[in-house]
Amino acid sequence: MTKPVRPKRLRRCQLSVPGSSEKMIAKAATLDLDYVFFDLEDAVAPDQKKAARANIVKALNTMTFGRTVRCVRINDTATRFCYGDIIDVVEGAGENLDLIMIPKVLDADDVLFVDKLLFQLEKDLGLKNRIGLECLIEEVEGMMNIERIAASTPRLEALIFGMGDYSASQGVSVKAIGSANGYPGDIWHYQRHRLAIACKSFGLDPVDGPYADIQNPDGYREECRRAMALGLVGKWALHPSQVFISQEVFSPTQGEVDKARAMKAAFDEALSKGLGAVMYEGKMIDIASIRIVNNVVDRANLIGM
Structure with missing residues (x-):
């Protein structure tokens, strides 16, 4: 099987930044990190989503992010916000946007919807660079269909295991998102392993999701190590304090x-x-x-x- 040629990007750390917070967006622009994604989904209240789009467009067009990969997490394809997120952000800042992240992907159809809309926008706007896609696997249906999702489009660059929503989807009881919660071993071993295999089979980057206890750097470091041991290339950060840890663990000495x-x-x-x-x-x-x-x-x- 010939794998599509995809951009090589560093994803040792993916920092999550609420699109509704101009202060946090400005802070992200000052950090030396691989990747930042501005969130329009969980971190933004429904009545603030359109304003958050404008915040993100302004930041992408006016702030310098250096080597940092720039991404926007849209709302999922089952919501009323999804199409507007894509159109407003791409029309407003398409040349300054590297990737779009799709949450709660259940099957390849979700990816293809965004792929086709992006194709039309890129042609209509005359964008020179193709905007990449990443998918969050955070529902049991998505994990079951992960091979079809991974093979869906050459535009796809990475899959991310989102253990927060996945915990609810599978009925896993955790006190803090991303923690083992007393489980004797890696509670997410199977999911991380399966995601890594699917990604490597189709030339994608496998990335680990969040660790919510930002006051526990040792716990975060351990989860980074567990993900890295299975072939994942990076992990989310929910706070700037987690950035250095992730970028260190996912780098060779x-x-x-x-x-x-x-x-x-x-x-x-x-x-x-x-x-x-x-x-x-x-x-x-x-x-x-x-x-x-x-x-x-x-x-x-x-x-x-």
């Missing part, structure tokens, strides 16, 4: 990068001599192990290490 590059160089030299494997520091490197090494090198290159 300089020592790991140096070793990976040395191993790759040793293997490339072996290949040039017609050898399929080589010993490096007492361990054999072959084509299987070098694929893991290449993941580290690719990650480091994207970060700029």
Whole structure:
């Protein structure tokens, strides 16, 4: 299967910012972070959503976000706000918008609706760059249909596990969104694992959702580690204090990068001599192990290490 060519973006941390808060939006513009999404969904009251669209458009057009990827989380396709979110934000700030995030995706049809509307807007407005999509998997139906969602459109770049709404959807009892709540192990192991597999199969980035207890940095760090161990590339932050933790955990250390590059160089030299494997520091490197090494090198290159 040939995978579509998608932009390579850093998603070690995705900071959530309410679109209704001009103060928080301005703060986000001062941070050195991979990615920010301005929220029009859960963080914005129904009677404030249209005003929040205007806040976001103004910020995208007037504020400098540097290297930070800029995204807007719209309301889901079953609401009366969805089409207006897309039209107002794209017409207002399309050239300064990188991605749209779709919440509560149940099946591929939800993605294709947004995809087609974006296609029409991009053509009509003459936008030079294609606006990407990300989908929140936060309902049991979405998890069941995750392969169809992942394969829905080349515009799709990432899937995110939203454990908050998912807890309610599956009937999981948690005291704080994203916490294990006394469960003996990773309560979200299956969901994270399945999301990672679907993403890797279709060339997407798998991202972990929120951890609501912002007063517990150790708990947040542990959830970052659990997600990273399964192949997820980043995690949400609900507060600027979580940004550094996530971006640190989802980055290789300089020592790991140096070793990976040395191993790759040793293997490339072996290949040039017609050898399929080589010993490096007492361990054999072959084509299987070098694929893991290449993941580290690719990650480091994207970060700029």
